Amino acid sequence: MNEDAVFHALADASRRELLDRLHRRGGQTLGALCEGLAMSRQAVTKHLAILEAANLVATERRGREKLHHLNPVPIHAIAERWIAKFQRPQLDALADLKRTLEGEEHDRPE
């Protein structure tokens, strides 16, 4: 799995919205995903292609329709492999930051 592709795919609010929709209801067609969005069908197609390239969305052909499914595995992998690294020593880092910020010439209370 390509970490950069996943982060890049998650960086856009429209794509996160699409993931939300697929999270609520899987197996939606392109047309269904377009409904209610202030965006052309082709724009949605591009977003889905990016999500697909990042392996965040799996597709399935059903005749002339293309059904989309959310694939939570890369998100899980990101959380496990990358975010956890910053979470684990969170309290230590916070304490350290606090110590640093308060221990120095910290006069203005803001």
Added chain:
Amino acid sequence: MNEDAVFHALADASRRELLDRLHRRGGQTLGALCEGLAMSRQAVTKHLAILEAANLVATERRGREKLHHLNPVPIHAIAERWIAKFQRPQLDALADLKRTLEGEEHDRPE
């Protein structure tokens, strides 16, 4: 905290590298963070500004130096508020996806 700013900040590999460096050692100056990077000082400055705007990096003035500290809170918030949503029903979604993909006209074993 601005979810979009955090995701956007995390989308760039150079910025994730900077976070990694600050994770390894906090309180580094701009000059220290530039060492070994194939990028001008000004490029790093811009990246740090984006990380700062997303509240992922906290800074502290020390005379003519500017010390940078990692702030893991927004990353933690993202993991809690956004990623957990996709992780929780992960097994369900995976099972559902598997069922869908295998239950239909799925002939090629690949």
Added chain:
DNA sequence: GCATTATGCAACCACAAGGTTGCATGTCAA
């Protein structure tokens, strides 16, 4: 067959993003 429907492909456009260079500002130390 043939019109309709669902999606794919390609060209195009505006703008933001990452990067650079050049110079200004501010701080330290002798």
Added chain:
DNA sequence: TTGACATGCAACCTTGTGGTTGCATAATGC
């Protein structure tokens, strides 16, 4: 004070990104 050092600011350039429109292709139903 003055030179050196650390950072800030601004203009500029190139590429990538999100978006559009127009047309092509493929499946469905009558």
